[in-house]
Amino acid sequence: MKTKEVPQDDANMMRGKWKDPIYTLDEDGNYTTSYSLGWEVKNAVMQQAWDNINEKVEETKRKVVNGELSPIAYYMEKNIMDVALLAKYMGLWRWTVKKHLKPKHFNKLPQKTMEQYADIFNITAEQLKDIEALKRTENDNE
Amino acid sequence: MNPEINFEHRQAAHCENGVVSNLLRYYGVDLSEPMIFGIGSGLFFSHMPFLKVDGIPVTSFRPLPGIIFSRIAHRLHIDFAKRKFRRSPRKAMEELDKNLIKGIPTGMLVGVYHLSYFPKPYRFHFNAHNIVVYGKENDTYKISDPIMENVSELKYKELMRVRYAKGVFAPKGHMYWVNKMPETIDLPKAIHKGITQTCKHMLTIPVPLFGVKGIRYMAKQVRNYPHKLNPKKAALFTGQIVRAQEEIGTGGAGFRYMYAAFLQEAANVTGNDKLRELSFEMTAIGDSWREFATITGRIVKNRNKADESYDHAADKLLKIADKEEKFFKELQNSIR
Numbered sequence: 234m235k236t237k238e239v240p241q242d243d244a245n246m247m248r249g250k251w252k253d254p255i256y257t258l259d260e261d262g263n264y265t266t267s268y269s270l271g272w273e274v275k276n277a278v279m280q281q282a283w284d285n286i287n288e289k290v291e292e293t294k295r296k297v298v299n300g301e302l303s304p305i306a307y308y309m310e311k312n313i314m315d316v317a318l319l320a321k322y323m324g325l326w327r328w329t330v331k332k333h334l335k336p337k338h339f340n341k342l343p344q345k346t347m348e349q350y351a352d353i354f355n356i357t358a359e360q361l362k363d364i365e366a367l368k369r370t371e372n373d374n375e
Numbered sequence: 376m377n378p379e380i381n382f383e384h385r386q387a388a389h390c391e392n393g394v395v396s397n398l399l400r401y402y403g404v405d406l407s408e409p410m411i412f413g414i415g416s417g418l419f420f421s422h423m424p425f426l427k428v429d430g431i432p433v434t435s436f437r438p439l440p441g442i443i444f445s446r447i448a449h450r451l452h453i454d455f456a457k458r459k460f461r462r463s464p465r466k467a468m469e470e471l472d473k474n475l476i477k478g479i480p481t482g483m484l485v486g487v488y489h490l491s492y493f494p495k496p497y498r499f500h501f502n503a504h505n506i507v508v509y510g511k512e513n514d515t516y517k518i519s520d521p522i523m524e525n526v527s528e529l530k531y532k533e534l535m536r537v538r539y540a541k542g543v544f545a546p547k548g549h550m551y552w553v554n555k556m557p558e559t560i561d562l563p564k565a566i567h568k569g570i571t572q573t574c575k576h577m578l579t580i581p582v583p584l585f586g587v588k589g590i591r592y593m594a595k596q597v598r599n600y601p602h603k604l605n606p607k608k609a610a611l612f613t614g615q616i617v618r619a620q621e622e623i624g625t626g627g628a629g630f631r632y633m634y635a636a637f638l639q640e641a642a643n644v645t646g647n648d649k650l651r652e653l654s655f656e657m658t659a660i661g662d663s664w665r666e667f668a669t670i671t672g673r674i675v676k677n678r679n680k681a682d683e684s685y686d687h688a689a690d691k692l693l694k695i696a697d698k699e700e701k702f703f704k705e706l707q708n709s710i711r
Contacts, residue, residue, distance in 0.1 A: 234632060234662060251494045252524075253623060254388040256409065256632035258658060264409070264636035266388075274665075274672035275621045278614040279496055281675050285611060313488070313500060315429075321541035355489075 234258070236265060240272040286313055298368050303339030304361055305330075308354040322353045379510035382480050384519040384526045388626035388633060391443050392417065393521020394482050394505040399453070401480055402556045408626075413637030414450055414569040415443030418630050419576060420699075421585045422593040422616075428543075431615045434593065436629035438576075440484075440503030440544060444551075446572075450565040454555040460548035464535050467548030471508060474552060480509040480519075483550040486540020492520070492527040497623055502544040508534070522623060566641045567710055573634075574707040577699065587700045594692035601685045610678035613688065617668045617675075631661030638706075649709040653702070660698050667691045 236257040252268035259265050293310045296302040309319050320330045332338045333350075347358040354361065382401055387393025387408040396411050412418070417437055424432040437443075448455050460467035474481045486502040487493055510517035516534050518527040529537070538548050577586040584592060593616070600609035619629070626633035638654035641647070670688045 234627065234665065254386065255627035256636040264639050272621065274617065274668045277672045277675045278617045281611065281614045281678065282618060283496065318500060318542045
């Protein structure tokens with residue numbers, strides 16, 4: 234790619250805070266480093282990935298609010314984790330974490346375990362338990 | 376004590392090249408990012424449909440993390456010290472502090488997800504990111520992250536957290552630093568080794584998932600996506616290829632532009648003019664990858680409808696595979 238062809242399609246993906254370094258040819262045929270604010274095509278595929286994540290988060294939130302899943306399931310999806318990864322962070326078996334995704338078991342969790350989960354999600358144990366607040370939140374994983 | 380090392384931070388496209396390049400410059404060996412990338416045989420291709428992340432097949436334009444690093448050490452005869460602390464995060468931090476007091480800039484592996492200064496759209500659970508720590512002031516560490524334009528900072532707790540990220544390639548507190556630099560560096564010889572291995576890996580691995588064969592295999596897969604998957608999933612699978620290709624760190628077009636820059640530099644170092652010619656060809660191949668990405672971009676935008684562009688995308692990939700095959704054969708011959 235030639236230096237003058239470097240795309241600058243910001244689309245506010247990076248909130249103007251970021252530039253990708255790209256190796257390009259200048260007019261004398263020598264390589265230089267150019268900076269791109271973004272590329273329409275790349276923005277589209279990145280947006281696709283985030284849309285996919287956000288859909289899962291929204292779907293899980295609905296289930297938590299309906300009482301089908303515990304809030305751990307919501308924060309797990311929001312942190313782009315799956316049961317396997319969350320189990321590794323917790324130092325627990327996968328099936329134990331799976332059990333904690335059910336509201337029935339979640340409500341019986343000791344405070345210490347709650348705090349451990351909360352710490353991984355970078356929130357407090359109170360926030361983790363607060364389903365009412367969850368109902369009011371907009372999806373902010375953007 | 377607040378140690379700070381006079382460490383010059385330079386931004387790079389890719390973290391592994393960038394950290395190695397920055398560390399070597401501290402010890403008086405100034406090699407550019409493309410040079411490190413080329414000597415370390417950083418260009419590669421693999422497509423592994425059975426290996427999935429989040430249910431999406433993995434495509435990669437480079438070898439496994441850490442390989443460029445070890446090849447550079449080997450080919451330039453640099454002695455790196457390496458340590459891992461499987462069970463003891465506190466010990467990992469203590470050892471880092473000891474290094475800093477001794478004035479040793481220390482490289483380490485970290486997870487990206489909890490890196491507070493990292494741009495949000497890029498924060499996935501990727502654990503093989505490289506940074507250099509070059510100072511500490513009270514509770515705050517000075518960080519040279521080659522992806523970033525400027526130096527960054529992390530608190531003790533934040534650094535410990537990213538050093539103990541969990542999942543695939545969990546860093547487990549892994550850290551490394553230069554133990555001893557060689558007296559002389561034979562750059563032309565290292566370049567020769569780097570190019571030889573890249574050609575070999577792109578052309579002759581007898582498994583259809585890697586190198587030029589891997590590109591052809593992926594073309595076949597892409598052609599089939601609309602027939603075996605629903606439109607949304609087919610678009611997601613194809614989009615993932617382009618995400619890997621244009622991800623941060625690639626310098627554009629799945630490292631192809633970076634490799635072209637390397638060949639041009641290599642021509643200057645070795646006096647082999649053929650390499651300069653070939654660098655322009657590699658640029659053209661990079662442009663073809665960008666064209667493939669453009670087709671994919673259209674597929675992704677129409678993702679909820681059936682789309683005929685998949686054949687178009689697959690044809691493009693086959694053309695790229697032919698071009699790369701011809702290219703690496705010529706490159707092989709040019710350095711004999």
